Amino acid sequence: MSKFDDLTESWTRNAAQRRSRRGFLARLAGVLTATAAAPLLPIDRSGRANAAEPPSQVPSEVPSEVPTMGASDGPSDDPSDCEYWRYCGIDGYLCNCCGGGPALCPPGTTASATAWVGSCMNPADGLTYLIAYNDCCGTGDCSRCECWRNEGQTPIYSPQRNNDIIWCFGAPTMLYNCSIARVIGRAG
Amino acid sequence: MSVFPGFARATVVVALLSIATASSASEGETLYALNCSGCHGRDARGMPPQIPDLRASLPLLLSTAAGRGYALRVPGVAMSIATQQQVRTILNWMLPALIPGGERYTPFTLAEVATARRSPLTDPESARALLLDDGYGDPR
Numbered sequence: 001m002s003k004f005d006d007l008t009e010s011w012t013r014n015a016a017q018r019r020s021r022r023g024f025l026a027r028l029a030g031v032l033t034a035t036a037a038a039p040l041l042p043i044d045r046s047g048r049a050n051a052a053e054p055p056s057q058v059p060s061e062v063p064s065e066v067p068t069m070g071a072s073d074g075p076s077d078d079p080s081d082c083e084y085w086r087y088c089g090i091d092g093y094l095c096n097c098c099g100g101g102p103a104l105c106p107p108g109t110t111a112s113a114t115a116w117v118g119s120c121m122n123p124a125d126g127l128t129y130l131i132a133y134n135d136c137c138g139t140g141d142c143s144r145c146e147c148w149r150n151e152g153q154t155p156i157y158s159p160q161r162n163n164d165i166i167w168c169f170g171a172p173t174m175l176y177n178c179s180i181a182r183v184i185g186r187a188g
Numbered sequence: 189m190s191v192f193p194g195f196a197r198a199t200v201v202v203a204l205l206s207i208a209t210a211s212s213a214s215e216g217e218t219l220y221a222l223n224c225s226g227c228h229g230r231d232a233r234g235m236p237p238q239i240p241d242l243r244a245s246l247p248l249l250l251s252t253a254a255g256r257g258y259a260l261r262v263p264g265v266a267m268s269i270a271t272q273q274q275v276r277t278i279l280n281w282m283l284p285a286l287i288p289g290g291e292r293y294t295p296f297t298l299a300e301v302a303t304a305r306r307s308p309l310t311d312p313e314s315a316r317a318l319l320l321d322d323g324y325g326d327p328r
Contacts, residue, residue, distance in 0.1 A: 113235050117226045119218075130213070130221045152222075158269045160226055169227075170235050184230065185221065186212040 077124070082147035084181075086131055089118035089151045091163035092179035095136055097145035103182045105136035111180065112137055113170025116161055118152040119187045128187040133163060134180050137171035142178040216281020223270050223278060232286040240324050243287055248320055250293045255319050258312075260296070260304030267308050272301045 077084050079102035080094060086102060087094070099106035115132040122129055154161040168174040213221065221230065228234050232242035249255030260266060260279075268275060276296050283290035309315050316324055 113229075114239075115226045117222050119222065127212075130218065132226070154269055158267075160223060160264065161269065167226075169238065184225075185217075187221075188213040188215050188218040 080145060082145070082149065085120055085122050085124075086129075086181035086183065087147055088120035088149055089116075089131065089153050089163060090133055090179050090181055091148050091150065091153070092135065092146070092176070093142040094145035094147050095142070095178040095180045098136075098142035098178040100136060100178065100180065103180050105134075105180060106139075106142070106177060109136035109138040109177045110171045111135075112167045115167055115182075116153070116163055116165070117184070118161065118163075120151065120181075129183050130185045130187050132182045132184045133167065134182060135167040135171075136177045136180060137166075137168035137175055138173055139177050140175060144178075147179075214281065216277045217285070219270060219274050219278045220282060220286075223268055223274075224264070224282075227264075232282065237323065240322070242282075245320065245322060245324070246283075246287050247289060247293075248322075252319070256300075257304065258309070258315055258319055260300060261307060261309045261315075262312050263308055266304050272298055272305060275301050 079086075079096040082090075082094070084102065094102075095104065095106055096102050100109075105111045111134045115134040117130060117132050119128050120131050121127070150163065152161065153163040156162050156164055159165055166174060166176045168176055212218075224232075227239050228242055232246075234241040246259065249259045265275060265279075270278065276298055279301075280295045283293055283295070287293075313324070
């Protein structure tokens with residue numbers, strides 16, 4: 001223990017002889033300020049978020065992120081907003097709010113092999129695009145960003161274009177998580 | 189000899205291909221996408237064993253008059269919200285576009301579609317079992 005005391009005493013005396021009190025306080029203040037301010041610095045998290053996405057849990061015939069076929073998002077488009085142009089016929093929770101994207105299922109879920117197909121006009125270019133609304137299935141309700149728009153959908157007795165149906169046919173389970181909106185082409 | 193003209197031509201070709209890729213679908217393709225592709229897929233591949241592969245089953249059905257009638261009377265066709273004209277457009281686009289050898293079948297007429305609409309199948313599985321032995325006619 002005496003060795004430790006000697007070492008501490010030696011270091012303290014050495015510091016007292018070589019460093020001023022003001023200098024020490026200035027350095028201490030700098031360290032404390034930097035520590036407190038570090039979390040406020042801007043950090044690009046998008047790359048990490050993209051890297052964290054799984055390769056794809058979507059069946060091969062249903063690309064996880066379909067090329068937009070010339071569609072371009074308008075300047076004010078927000079895929080987390082129910083008013084996003086692709087969602088004109090969607091009914092469910094937006095996968096963009098559930099760990100996925102507007103056309104990407106969240107990790108742990110699988111896109112249904114079936115979908116109901118509607119069409120939406122993209123305000124950015126004024127063109128109408130065919131949109132496949134697949135459900136992502138495998139875990140329970142995401143329960144975030146509920147969105148209920150019904151453009152082009154039909155009553156339940158015309159099921160092929162109805163959006164009240166859980167479109168999990170073809171997925172490993174019928175457990176609905178959220179819905180995606182894939183651009184599959186331009187409407188003629 | 190300059191290589192630039194060749195490069196320019198290639199650039200024009202690429203540009204034209206890009207335009208073609210972004211061009212809109214035909215009426216038949218659009219109607220098929222909206223009314224059929226959700227289950228049968230953009231390429232009519234279906235989802236066997238739940239949803240038949242139309243590329244395999246339609247040629248078999250269309251080889252007989254009874255099968256042709258069946259194809260028009262299945263609920264998805266005869267009870268579709270598409271108009272009779274639209275149903276005809278879809279079917280006549282599908283045949284050459286999606287079905288192997290489909291161009292050799294006689295295009296559907298409006299009269300055929302109208303007749304089928306008056307008598308949609310109420311028991312399509314039993315009707316299918318009489319026509320094809322591909323498993324889809326067996327009640328599940």
